[in-house]
Every structure is written in structure tokens, then in C-alpha cells.
Amino acid sequence: MFDSGIGGLTVVRELLRQLPDERLLYFGDTARLPYGTKSGETVTRFTLEAAEFLREHDIKALVVACNTASAYALPALQERLTLPVVGVIESGARAALEATRNRKIGVIGTSATVASLAYHRAVERLATGVEIVAHACPLFVPLAEEGWTHHEVTRLVAREYLTPVAARGVDTVVLGCTHYPILKDVIQEAVGPQVRLVDAGEGTARALSERLEAEGLRAPKSASPPEHRIFLSDLLPAFRATSERFLGQKLPPVEVVHWQDERWVRV
């Protein structure tokens, strides 16, 4: 699994629950995060480099947990890798279509994800006559990382971003960034209790599961729990506490790697 940082651990949480026998290699590009404020071209370049690292570790399938990376780099990844590649956007779009009754769907995400129109395209591939109301929420990531999950400031920011989305009459909102499930309570409050929030994590784990099943790649039931590995390109002192908040449990040991001479080097 690849993510620009540690937000993808909210997807890992779901994955460990649904696929307890699969061994997970997680790579978070913490040295170059965030991706959501950068150009599509840079996001694609960084994502291809990260995928290369995981491919060298002999993975059988790749999950792109980062919405921004999924929005820009999925076609390039699918073209270059011969293994199954699952992004979060298609799963998010699918889950939103299952949830909506009035066919008006809100999508919130980083500036780059919203600018990509990737959710619009994913929904259009799956259904017609659906209205999408997309809105970038650039302050949500720093607020989640600051740990202000129920702070008055976060409430105010959520109202500022989401009141116009709710006013358009959406009955479903896709949390189009892996950080956002952390802010679920405040987001729900801002859009109102009648709106359903859709988190791509659950759907992504399901999509991966189906894909592994279809390709005969599911791991056999194991007596001992599989040994997961976590690689990051930068290690911060505060990282463990934030990560365990995202993951909802203790983390395995973390290995740090740097991008040097067009390859990843252990440090």
C-alpha cells in the first residue's frame, strides 16, 4: 500500500479487518508530503517512484491509498505494473452511488484531487444522471495532523467549506482524502445528520479482496499473524502518536528509506 504519508493508515485499518491473513507492506512518502497541494505532474512522478520501491519488494498487488495519487497516477501505474492496482477513487465513487437516494453527491478532498475531476469521471463511468458537488478543503489535513479533531476552529472551518455543499442538497458526501475520517464527527455536524458520509477505506478493502479472489491471489489462512512492514521516507518524532490515532492500534517497527540516485536506499 502506498500513501503520501500516514493518512493511508485509515485504509489499513479496514484492510486488516477484512483481510487478516494478507501481509502488508506500507510505504508513506512522508519526506515529500503533502501531495494534495502539488501539481498532477509532480504527484505522478512521486507516485511512480514509490510504486517502484514496493514492486522491488515483490508485492502481488498495489493499493494506492492516497486520493490525490489515485486521481493523477492510476493510469500510469496500471500501464507500468503487471499486477493488480487498486485506487481509492473508484471504490469511493461506487460506495457513494450505493448510498445516494437523490443522486446528488458531494465530494470533498485536497485542492489537487478536486481539480483533477477524478471523482466526476469515476461516477460517470458507473452511472448517468448523477450530480456531483465537489469542494476542496485544504485546511482539513493540517487540522487532522494538529489533532484538533473536535476543536472549535475545526467546526468553523468545516462550516465554511461545507455549508455551500450541503446547500446544494446532496444526500451523500464522499470523504475524498484519507485524513478526513479522523474529522468525521465535525464534518457530519457541518453537513447535517441527514447526509451520509462515505469513507473510501471500507470500499477499497472490499475491492482489493474481490480482485485478489478473482485473480487467485488470496493468502491462505495463517495460524500466526502475518508480519507487516512500514516504510517511510522521513521519520518525525511525533509520528507514532499520530499514526496510532489513524490506525486505531499499535504500529509495527518503522523502516526509513531515502530517494537517492533514482532509487530508494535504506538508512
Add this chain to the structure above:
Amino acid sequence: MFDSGIGGLTVVRELLRQLPDERLLYFGDTARLPYGTKSGETVTRFTLEAAEFLREHDIKALVVACNTASAYALPALQERLTLPVVGVIESGARAALEATRNRKIGVIGTSATVASLAYHRAVERLATGVEIVAHACPLFVPLAEEGWTHHEVTRLVAREYLTPVAARGVDTVVLGCTHYPILKDVIQEAVGPQVRLVDAGEGTARALSERLEAEGLRAPKSASPPEHRIFLSDLLPAFRATSERFLGQKLPPVEVVHWQDERWVRV
């Protein structure tokens, strides 16, 4: 001049005013920003790579406009480069010592800058018996980039961060991040009108000017204005508007470079 992004343009503004005949090469590492949330080791590595780019362009002096880069990488830069290297922290410390009456100085900056204790060390080198009250304000950078310079949210965040700083009785606060001058009004409101805000930009331009003078490196008076160049490692659509807000005037054309095979490549 090097910065992690475009915040350094607030320093450029001062530099163009004080040194109108000098030709400026600005490099902003926008592909890997922000530096302020990353480890000292990663900040140093990125800064040395950026300095290498500017050195290849035959600069006569280097200004490190980014506080976080100055906090961690200045000794390594001074060791590797044979040219004058001016950081923002020493200038900021000097300006704060000139401004304070009660010798209690507040320092606000990114998490990495505050954790480095670089302002503590700079003040200790220059004076004794000075109390430093340092506080990290990680949400200020995203708020400045969102353009919420006078927003109610920004006021609330500023109160949350700065009330404890003001309560310690400081009479001077150093804006220890190049983004913060953009939020000056709100910061002033939060600390109260009796507190003097010190912006390292003005002092840095003065320090550079003195250093160039001392080394006989000042450019001669020129009839035509010098041709400045701006290099960025990522180009965002919204970049120009934000940059011109930071710089306070029109920008020269921007050139984009990527870090590849241990060197910077024009794209």
C-alpha cells in the same frame, strides 16, 4: 536565495528594496514543501541539494530565507560552500534583541524550527539574561496559503496559539517563519498592541548588505534593472496569485526544475 517554497518572497521584497542593484536567483523547493513539519535530517538533505543548484548558477552569496532550513542546515552549508551564507535566524534574533525592553522575547515558527531551539542558541550567542518563550504554530502556513489572512478562523487560531505566549509577558515576538508577515494583523491583535512584532526579512536584507559590503561583493549601480530569475521544483496553477501577494508586486517568469539522478534538471 533559497526557500522551501514561496514564503521567502516576503524576504525578497525587503531585499529588492534595500539592494536594488543586486541580481537575484530565487529557488523554491515547492515539490517537497513544507519543510517545517519534517525531520532536521531531511530538511538538511533537501537544503544542501537546493544550495547545490544555486551554486551551479555561480552565485556570489546565498540567503537561506526559510527559517526551518536556516535552523538545521546553516552549519552544513557554511562548511560546504566557500561563499557568504546568510540565514534568517541570526538576523531575527538580532532584531528582537534591539526591539525588546524587558528582555522577554516570544518566538513563533513551524514545529521543526521551534523544536530546533535555533533562536534560543542565536540569542544566547548575542546576549545573556534573555528569556525566550517559543511556540509552534503549524496551522499558520496553511492559513496563509489559503489566503485567510483576516478570517475569523485565523483570529481564533492565533488566539489559541498566542494567548499563552502573551501571558508570559513578552514585549517582542519574532515572526520565525517567512509566511507569518502575511498574517501580521491577526497576530498583532492576538498578542496585543503593546507587543512588537519582529520580521526577520528586514534584518536579513541588512545583514546581507553588510556582508557583501565587507567582502567587496556589492554590485555596482546599474542603469537598467537587474534580471532576476525564479526557479521552482513544482509549478502550481494558483502559484502566481499567492506569490504576488507575498512579493507585493509582479513576478518574473518562472522556470521549473526537477531533482533527478542527484542533480537538478530543467523541464
